Amino acid sequence: MRTEMTTKNEPEAQTIPLQQGESFQFRCHSGVSCYLDCCHKLELRLYPYDILCLKEKLLCSSGEFLERYTRLGTGVHPYFPAVMLNMVESDDAPCPFLTEKGCSVYMDRPSACRTYPLERGVEKAGHGAKLQSHYAVVHHGYCKGHDEKNHYTIKQWKRGAIKSAVFSIIRCITAYLSVRVVSLKEKQKVIIRVCRPFI
Ligand code: SF4
Numbered sequence: 380m381r382t383e384m385t386t387k388n389e390p391e392a393q394t395i396p397l398q399q400g401e402s403f404q405f406r407c408h409s410g411v412s413c414y415l416d417c418c419h420k421l422e423l424r425l426y427p428y429d430i431l432c433l434k435e436k437l438l439c440s441s442g443e444f445l446e447r448y449t450r451l452g453t454g455v456h457p458y459f460p461a462v463m464l465n466m467v468e469s470d471d472a473p474c475p476f477l478t479e480k481g482c483s484v485y486m487d488r489p490s491a492c493r494t495y496p497l498e499r500g501v502e503k504a505g506h507g508a509k510l511q512s513h514y515a516v517v518h519h520g521y522c523k524g525h526d527e528k529n530h531y532t533i534k535q536w537k538r539g540a541i542k543s544a545v546f547s548i549i550r551c552i553t554a555y556l557s558v559r560v561v562s563l564k565e566k567q568k569v570i571i572r573v574c575r576p577f578i
Pocket residue numbers: 417418419421474475476477478481482483484485488489492
């Protein structure tokens with residue numbers, strides 16, 4: 380499986396398939412010895428939703444964001460290139476949003492950072508077949524989060540990631556609508572309509 384986020388100069392990460400109901404062991408927090416090690420030398424793919432949240436956070440246009448922070452990479456599909464986040468040009472090549480205190484865009488961080496170490500692949504077995512999701516846990520050797528005692532099922536991990544994504548979506552929509560000076564009631568209506576599928 381191709382992972383959403385890979386680290387250059389590291390041995391290939393292990394991807395361990397996970398079935399619905401199975402749990403995996405993981406916790407990331409500021410007390411781990413590897414804290415922020417993973418925010419360097421990344422091949423990090425961005426999705427349209429990531430770009431929308433980040434450009435709102437950074438108060439710039441999508442065009443400015445793409446020009447300043449990204450490059451085109453090879454996508455999963457040959458006709459669908461990927462947008463890759465550029466790392467800072469230096470020996471340890473940190474993510475441009477990394478500060479001494481941690482991630483400066485934490486609430487609006489890209490999906491790959493948000494859902495790590497869980498990854499999802501989608502399969503369509505044939506014409507008319509339903510999409511089927513497959514999940515796997517990515518295990519990089521340097522990441523000590525896998526040694527922590529907390530256990531999560533796919534459902535529990537997704538719930539946490541979705542919750543923070545919904546807050547991010549609400550912030551994006553509010554910022555977008557503020558520019559258009561619509562009333563509070565109209566803003567609430569749009570937010571409820573957009574977020575209903577996630578709640
Ligand atoms: S966006 Fe934040 S969490 Fe993701 S790699 Fe950059 S600094 Fe780390």
